[in-house]
Every structure is written in C-alpha cells, then in structure tokens.
Amino acid sequence: xxxxxxxxxxxxxxATTALAITLGRKAGLAAEAGLSEYNWEDYxxxxxxxxxxxxxxxxxxxxxxxxxxxxxxxxxxxVERYRIGEGGRVEVDSPNGGINGFPATILDFKVxxxxxxxxxxxxxxxxxxxxxCPVGASYTTKxxxxxxxxxxxxxxxxxxxxxxxxxxxxxxxxxxxDKCTWCYHRITRGLKPACVMACPVGARAFxxxxxxxxxxxxxxATQPVLVLQPELLTRPNCYYKGLDKEVR
Amino acid sequence: MEHGKHLARMILLVFLVLVVFHIVRTLxxxxxxxxxxxxxxxxxxxxxxxxxxxxxSASCEACHSQRNAQLKGGSHATVECEICHAPLSSHVVDSGxxxxxxxxxxxxxxxxxxxxxxxxxxxxxxxxxxxHLGKMGAAVGPEVCVGCHDSHDxxxxx
Ligand code: SF4
Ligand code: SF4
Numbered sequence: 509x510x511x512x513x514x515x516x517x518x519x520x521x522x523a524t525t526a527l528a529i530t531l532g533r534k535a536g537l538a539a540e541a542g543l544s545e546y547n548w549e550d551y552x553x554x555x556x557x558x559x560x561x562x563x564x565x566x567x568x569x570x571x572x573x574x575x576x577x578x579x580x581x582x583x584x585x586x587v588e589r590y591r592i593g594e595g596g597r598v599e600v601d602s603p604n605g606g607i608n609g610f611p612a613t614i615l616d617f618k619v620x621x622x623x624x625x626x627x628x629x630x631x632x633x634x635x636x637x638x639x640x641c642p643v644g645a646s647y648t649t650k651x652x653x654x655x656x657x658x659x660x661x662x663x664x665x666x667x668x669x670x671x672x673x674x675x676x677x678x679x680x681x682x683x684x685x686d687k688c689t690w691c692y693h694r695i696t697r698g699l700k701p702a703c704v705m706a707c708p709v710g711a712r713a714f715x716x717x718x719x720x721x722x723x724x725x726x727x728x729a730t731q732p733v734l735v736l737q738p739e740l741l742t743r744p745n746c747y748y749k750g751l752d753k754e755v756r
Numbered sequence: 757m758e759h760g761k762h763l764a765r766m767i768l769l770v771f772l773v774l775v776v777f778h779i780v781r782t783l784x785x786x787x788x789x790x791x792x793x794x795x796x797x798x799x800x801x802x803x804x805x806x807x808x809x810x811x812x813s814a815s816c817e818a819c820h821s822q823r824n825a826q827l828k829g830g831s832h833a834t835v836e837c838e839i840c841h842a843p844l845s846s847h848v849v850d851s852g853x854x855x856x857x858x859x860x861x862x863x864x865x866x867x868x869x870x871x872x873x874x875x876x877x878x879x880x881x882x883x884x885x886x887x888h889l890g891k892m893g894a895a896v897g898p899e900v901c902v903g904c905h906d907s908h909d910x911x912x913x914x
Pocket of ligand 2 (some may be wrong): 561562563564565566567568569587624626706707708709710711712
C-alpha cells in the first residue's frame with residue numbers, strides 16, 4: 509500500500525469525522541477547527557511524567573474519569589503513593605486510584621522519602637497487548653497511540669493479561685477491553701489529554717517527537733529519563749523523571 | 757476410472773470449501789479492515805469523533821474573561837477552571853448554557869492539594885489544618901478555607 513493511498517484514505521476518514529462533528533452537538537469548543545486538517549503522519553506522540561512534581565491530588569484521575577466516562581472502580585490512569593523508610597521499609601497505596609486524593613495516614617515507621625507516581629498505559633512501541641489480540645481489535649495508530657476497537661473486541665481478555673503494567677481492564681458494562689487512549693479525541697483536535705490539562709503542577713506533559721521544537725522532546729533528549737520496567741523490552745512511549753528504585 | 761472420479765470429487769470439495777471460506781470471511785471482515793494495518797481503519801475516525809468534555813480555560817474566556825485574568829495573575833494560575841468546577845460539557849453546549857457550573861467551596865477540595873502528606877514535594881505549600889487554623893483562632897469547618905482565601909487568587913496579603 510503506497511503512502512499516497514494511505515494518506516488519502518486517512519483524509520477521507522478525517523473529513524467524515526469532521527462532518528459528523530459539524531453536524532453533531534459539540535460545535536462550541538474552542539479547539540474544534542483543527543480536526544479536518546489533522547494528518548497523523550505529522551505526529552509521533554510521547555508522554556512525560558515528572559514524579560518529583562506530583563502532589564497526589566488525583567485531579568488527573570478525576571478528569572480522566574469524566575472525560576472518558578470510565579466506570580467507577582476502574583482506571584485508565586491512576587496515582588500510586590510510595591512511602592519509603594530506612595532499612596527497606598516500603599508502603600505503596602493507591603486508594604481508589606487516588607481519585608479523591610490520599611488519606612494522611614501515619615505509618616508505623618518513619619518515612620524518610622516519599623513520592624507520588626502517576627501511571628497510565630505506556631503506549632509501548634513493542635506492545636504485547638496488540639500482539640495477542642486474536643481479532644485485530646487492539647492496534648497502534650500511525651501517530652503511535654495504542655487503541656481498542658470496541659466494536660471488534662470480543663472481550664476475551666488476553667490483552668488484559670498480556671499487559672505487564674496493568675493498564676487494561678474489561679469494561680463492566682460493554683464487556684470489551686478498555687484503556688487509556690491518550691484522549692485520542694482530544695489530541696487529534698489539538699487539545700491536551702484531560703489528565704495533562706488537569707494537573708495543577710505540570711507533573712504530566714504530552715508532546716510530539718516529530719516537532720523539533722517540542723519541549724517534551726527536548727526534555728527527553730537532554731535530561732535523564734526512565735521508562736517503567738525496561739527489562740521487558742516493551743519500549744514504552746511514556747517517560748518518567750524523578751523515579752525511585754522502588755517504583756515498578 | 758474409479759480413482760479419477762474420487763479425485764474429481766476431492767478437488768470439487770476443496771474448491772467448494774475455499775469458496776465458502778472466502779464468502780464467510782468477506783461477510784465477517786469489515787470493509788475498512790486492513791487499510792492501514794491489521795485493524796479496522798474506520799475505528800480511528802470513530803475514536804476521533806468522541807465528544808470532548810473538558811474545554812480548557814480558553815473555552816471559559818469568552819464569558820468569564822475577568823475571572824480568567826484574576827486567576828492567571830495569582831498563585832492558582834496553573835489550576836484549570838474545570839478542575840474545581842466541572843467539565844465544560846455540563847455547562848455549555850453549542851455556545852448555549854445548558855446547566856449551572858457547580859461551585860465547590862469545601863475544605864476537602866483545598867486539602868487535596870494543600871494538606872501535609874508524607875511524599876508530597878517539600879517545597880509545595882502545605883498545611884496541617886488544625887495547626888494552621890489554630891494560628892488564626894479559627895475552628896475546622898466544612899468551608900473554612902474560603903472564609904479567608906479567595907480561591908481565584910489565594911495568596912494572602914497581596
Ligand atoms: S502499557 Fe500495556 S496496554 Fe499499554 S501499550 Fe503497553 S502493553 Fe499495551
Ligand atoms: S493532577 Fe498532577 S499533581 Fe495531581 S495527582 Fe495528577 S499528576 Fe499528580
């Protein structure tokens with residue numbers, strides 16, 4: 509399949525979407541205009557979490573739930589709290605994904621360091637979840653986003669098991685696999701993912717590796733960053749700053 | 757002769773199986789499957805078409821420019837309007853108001869960011885509520901913070 513065909517096909521699809529939206533209800537939004545011009549060849553998305561900035565307020569989890577209608581008790585993104593004491597004592601918690609913040613509980617050891625770690629789908633470049641899908645419902649877009657086709661998914665749950673990061677769940681109502689989409693409906697309109705927009709301290713950032721001026725791209729190129737569980741060779745597109753060795 | 761017949765029947769059978777398989781496969785494979793890869797291409801447009809809930813402060817600007825300016829000038833400049841209120845989609849659709857924006861004055865909302873917790877970055881402004889209120893001679897209450905602080909510009913003594 510030639511590049512031209514691909515692009516034309518995509519533009520057709522994009523135009524259809526734009527039309528659907530114009531006819532639809534949501535015309536009042538500030539960033540609606542860009543959608544018809546969206547070309548996925550221009551983007552390669554990347555996500556950056558700075559754990560040293562996160563205050564654990566959970567506003568990101570709340571925004572994700574409302575933006576994506578995530579069912580209660582399930583999470584496309586969540587925040588974990590690590591409290592570490594001397595002599596290897598570690599306490600990790602994430603009550604209800606951190607959606608209402610964290611209780612100020614006192615532990616039975618003295619906490620010498622602590623951090624909050626926002627988690628989400630890593631949109632891996634070498635992703636086990638799409639590889640195991642028997643019907644081609646899980647896939648990676650040209651701009652690097654791992655998505656689930658809810659009309660095609662048969663709810664077998666293989667991908668939920670295959671993901672080593674616990675990023676997926678089976679939706680309790682539709683019974684199909686669900687997970688973070690990096691807010692594909694927002695980013696293709698030029699908006700930030702809801703969690704990035706919601707974070708009051710800039711602990712979450714979203715960028716485009718194909719834009720040479722992109723601040724996230726620059727950070728990844730010039731500062732020490734990590735990915736979660738690099739030994740699994742999943743090659744995540746989510747990078748982390750300010751992690752501790754206790755974080756998995 | 758007998759063998760020849762058998763062979764012909766076998767070939768016919770294999771052929772029929774292939775035809776049926778092809779028909780069934782075509783019936784069950786969505787037309788856009790495989791256009792970009794091993795998936796249904798139309799799903800990309802479906803994902804893009806999902807409705808947006810949070811508009812961002814740029815969307816609030818049209819009606820609430822003064823509030824926005826106050827917010828952007830204060831220490832809550834990086835706190836998006838909809839985070840303490842609610843998503844735009846519950847308030848405005850098609851530039852028309854469909855519902856009231858909730859106003860959350862609760863102490864619990866403020867504490868989500870400003871209560872002293874183990875693990876919070878040290879330089880972030882945090883309080884122990886009772887101690888903080890004790891200094892002011894105030895008692896803990898469900899909406900006690902906003903009695904002194906303006907949420908849109910919370911720094912005191914400016
Ligand atoms: S984090 Fe899990 S769900 Fe996300 S792309 Fe990687 S393997 Fe798939
Ligand atoms: S909104 Fe930001 S600071 Fe609050 S929990 Fe999420 S990532 Fe951390």
